[in-house]
Amino acid sequence: MSVVKVGDVYDVVIEPACATRVSEFIGNGVQRALVVHPESMRALGERVTAALRDVGVEAYAASVPDAEPAKTAAVAADLWSLLGQHGFTRTDVVVGVGGGTVTDLAGFVAATWLRGVPVIQVPTTLLGMVDAAVGGKTGINTAEGKNLVGSFHEPRVVLCDTDVLATLPQADWVAGLAEVVKAGFIVDPVILDLVASDPAAAARADGPHTVELIERAIRVKADVVAADLRESSLREILNYGHTFGHAVEQVEQFTMRHGEAVAIGMVYAAELACAAGVLDRSLVDRHREVLTSVGLPTSYASGRWAELETAMRRDKKTRGSMLRFVVLEDIARPVRLEGPDEDWVRAAYAAISG
Numbered sequence: 001m002s003v004v005k006v007g008d009v010y011d012v013v014i015e016p017a018c019a020t021r022v023s024e025f026i027g028n029g030v031q032r033a034l035v036v037h038p039e040s041m042r043a044l045g046e047r048v049t050a051a052l053r054d055v056g057v058e059a060y061a062a063s064v065p066d067a068e069p070a071k072t073a074a075v076a077a078d079l080w081s082l083l084g085q086h087g088f089t090r091t092d093v094v095v096g097v098g099g100g101t102v103t104d105l106a107g108f109v110a111a112t113w114l115r116g117v118p119v120i121q122v123p124t125t126l127l128g129m130v131d132a133a134v135g136g137k138t139g140i141n142t143a144e145g146k147n148l149v150g151s152f153h154e155p156r157v158v159l160c161d162t163d164v165l166a167t168l169p170q171a172d173w174v175a176g177l178a179e180v181v182k183a184g185f186i187v188d189p190v191i192l193d194l195v196a197s198d199p200a201a202a203a204r205a206d207g208p209h210t211v212e213l214i215e216r217a218i219r220v221k222a223d224v225v226a227a228d229l230r231e232s233s234l235r236e237i238l239n240y241g242h243t244f245g246h247a248v249e250q251v252e253q254f255t256m257r258h259g260e261a262v263a264i265g266m267v268y269a270a271e272l273a274c275a276a277g278v279l280d281r282s283l284v285d286r287h288r289e290v291l292t293s294v295g296l297p298t299s300y301a302s303g304r305w306a307e308l309e310t311a312m313r314r315d316k317k318t319r320g321s322m323l324r325f326v327v328l329e330d331i332a333r334p335v336r337l338e339g340p341d342e343d344w345v346r347a348a349y350a351a352i353s354g
């Protein structure tokens with residue numbers, strides 16, 4: 001078993017078959033559990049529910065819509081109703097079993113029920129394991145944008161059961177690699193070297209470096225989050241590629257995979273940094289090479305610049321009317337670019353639209 005500590009706040013456990021050992025990690029005094037899962041993970045959701053019942057917990061499984069449609073106020077309201085009907089108290093728990101959409105939703109419902117009950121996260125996608133389930137950011141989307149309603153709510157524990165990755169569709173594996181590569185660009189260049197050494201292997205869940213890539217990316221996230229739980233400063237680096245990426249997701253009405261949008265967003269950020277004169281052109285090319293090598297998109301031609309710009313202004317890093325981006329000066333040297341020149345912002349869009 002490998003454990004990555006998020007400071008002294010909670011552990012991220014990485015181990016085959018750990019999902020159904022949830023009762024070992026649930027904590028004392030829990031009488032009830034709500035196990036939230038998408039339909040695609042019904043079997044695992046029911047096995048987690050059964051494992052909790054085996055130790056005397058009154059456990060209920062709740063199926064939610066697949067992917068981004070799970071992250072809505074209506075779905076959250078249905079889960080609040082279930083918690084109310086079953087009399088959940090502050091010593092009971094919510095368990096999120098699924099990809100990042102489900103862990104974001106389950107965390108948000110736990111954060112808001114009775115103003116906060118514990119959540120245990122059981123991510124079942126690569127992206128969920130290396131990023132979404134770790135760090136305590138929870139939330140849902142609104143018509144106006146991505147993750148606009150949410151809360152910071154740290155999980156009690158994160159259980160990364162690597163066995164479940166065997167059934168993950170290839171496109172979702174590759175989408176998760178975007179956040180792995182992000183961790184490489186912002187903090188840990190060894191990740192980029194591992195991917196570059198054999199991109200075809202990195203693009204497979206059973207590749208030789210899979211466990212190392214997962215552990216390294218989780219460590220990047222855990223260390224950054226532990227240093228800045230509430231995103232007062234340093235944590236913003238985890239948002240690399242997300243200012244433009246979230247805008248693309250919104251313009252695409254949340255039908256594009258988050259990881260794919262973040263890949264495009266990182267190339268946008270690299271082009272922006274280059275236009276601003278802080279990043280060398282060769283490192284912009286490196287973004288395209290690494291991302292393309294594993295099958296991620298690096299361009300986006302929607303012709304909908306005005307909508308993208310409006311969406312970027314709703315990014316949580318924006319202050320007043322000033323757009324703020326995370327960009328790189330070099331690999332593993334992230335910095336803020338505040339109030340960039342309008343010409344640079346448009347030039348970066350032109351560069352990725354081609």
Ligand SMILES: NC(=O)c1ccc[n+]([C@@H]2O[C@H](COP(=O)([O-])OP(=O)(O)OC[C@H]3O[C@@H](n4cnc5c(N)ncnc54)[C@H](O)[C@@H]3O)[C@@H](O)[C@H]2O)c1
Nearest residue numbers: 038040067099100101124125127131132137164167168258
């Ligand atoms: N809170 C955070 O810090 C944070 C960080 C990164 C991303 N996110 C959020 O995470 C979401 C994206 O997460 P995602 O990429 O995991 O997408 P997702 O939750 O939509 O899962 C992708 C697809 O895989 C299916 N699936 C999940 N596990 C499976 C398995 N083991 N086998 C077969 N199918 C499986 C799901 O049903 C879904 O269709 C976005 O909403 C994003 O905003 C949050």
Ligand SMILES: O=C(O)C(=O)C[C@@H](O)[C@H](O)[C@H](O)COP(=O)(O)O
Nearest residue numbers: 131135137146147235238239242316
């Ligand atoms: O944990 C963080 O902090 C991140 O920014 C990680 C991102 O990968 C993630 O997509 C996050 O949900 C984006 O946060 P938001 O604050 O821009 O909604």
Ligand SMILES: [Zn+2]
Nearest residue numbers: 131179258262
């Ligand atoms: Zn992300």
